[in-house]
Amino acid sequence: NACRIAGIKPAFSIEAIAMDASSREEGKRFNDPNNAGRTYLVGKGVTRKLKNGSRAYNILEGMKKAIQERNRKMTELIEKYLKELGYNIPFSYKDVVYLTPHGNATERHVVQALCEKIENRYPNKEKRLEVYRKILRYELTPEEMDDVAELQTLVRAKLIKAEMPCYVEEDERAFTSIENLTYVYRNFGAIPTYPFLGNPITEGESDLEALIKRVKSYGLYAFDLFDFRTEYSRAKEIIEVAKSHGFPVFIGTEHNTKKMIPLVGELGKFDEFLGYFRKSAQFVIGHQILSKLCNYGYIKEDGKPRIDNLQEGFDFYAEIGKKEISEDEIDELSKRSFEDNKKYFGIGD
Incomplete structure (x- = not known):
């Protein structure tokens, strides 16, 4: 309702922490600067609930x-x-x-x-x-x-916190594997996404080409940046690499404390970044629309992108997200079959 009042297209996401056992053994950090192997992961564009009793639900x-x-x-x-x-x-x-x-x-x-x-x-x-x-x-x-x-x-x-009077050691059961967590996100109908730490740059995030290869092997096909924690030069590096691989890049701020910080930071105001951030936002809206109306989300059940060429897939879903489709239109389209809606959106076999 808040988004409707503000005239903003809403997208719902989820975040949790996974554990990469091999990185923990190697002492290699990714987006948690204090814990090797521990990895924050985001699911962008949640489109459905988990089924009670399903494997994803139980995880x-x-x-x-x-x-x-x-x-x-x-x-x-x-x-x-x-x-x-x-x-x-x-x-x-x-x-x-x-x-x-x-x-x-x-x-x-x-x-x-x-x-x-x-x-x-x-x-x-x-x-x-x-x-x-x-x-x-x-x-x-x-x-x-x-x-x-x-x-x-x-x-x-x-x-x-650790070594303080009321500290309780964290239970390893709270951190499932990256494979399990991406599986959970897919069952939410979401796009598994890797969020960058921003600052400092850890050993796992220093080589962006190697990181792209690694996250793709886990079924992660988008990046997330935290404004206020990411410097201009670092954002530019990440976006350039993302562009070359057809990876959307989302931008956002963190609001898990009582500190009243702005919803929009400085990175999103740079003209050279704004277009890519906007396209990425349109992409996730397109994913949500096609998931609901066509059962045609960006990620298939097997964890692979719906369209093999990532750049083409990025372009296609972003174009759908750009369309001005009213709530009344979506309600009407929801009454039709997936196949009819695929024809409406120009989706072939």
Whole structure:
């Protein structure tokens, strides 16, 4: 509804973390600068739900369960830690889940729930500052405490990160293989996509030609850039390589903290990049349209692109995405067969 009001074509995506066992053994990092082998992956243009009980559904549920168990243990540790320090602040996993729409809690939800508990328990600012200083073993300033985003970042760093009092080791079950995660994304009807770290440039991302070859071997056929974390020169290198291989490049910003940063960064404002970013956005819209109306998404069930020539495929789906098709038209086309709609969009056998 928000996109409809703003006149923006919506696209839905998903992100999760996989583990590349061979890279972990080699000590080779990709888009996680602190953990060799751990790899963030994005599914662009989700077009359907997973079937309950399917292999893809079970993979995702297994990851979710491992993450939930860790967050639950973390919550229990925090409550115990607070009691040891003399603070009787009831804190349960229910407080954390309450903050989520569907129960998919993260570390950040744990921290947010704790901060809200402390604020409610200690409305006096001086007393609350004293509590935070003792809990965090850090001379928190009044300004840091008043900045919600900064406060939660500090609490996370000082309380639940590695070697901190309430740290819980991450469960390996939370990180499935790259093959499994790309399989899950395909079952969501999405395009498996590799998101660049941006800065620093890790050993796994330094050779872009080698990276293209590697991600294609895993069934990843697009790139994602994070604005604010990617410098102009690096973005230019990535886009040039992507162009030569028919890879779309998406651009976006990160909003998983309370920090109010702009939705649009500087990279997307450069004229030399804007055309490619726009075409890539049109591409994913085209993928969504043809998935819904023709069962003809960019990626086939076997993980290969629908059109062998990646540049031709990129061009084709982007052209579909450029079309101004009203919601009423889509509703009418939805009543027709896939075959009739393929003819409508000029898709041959």
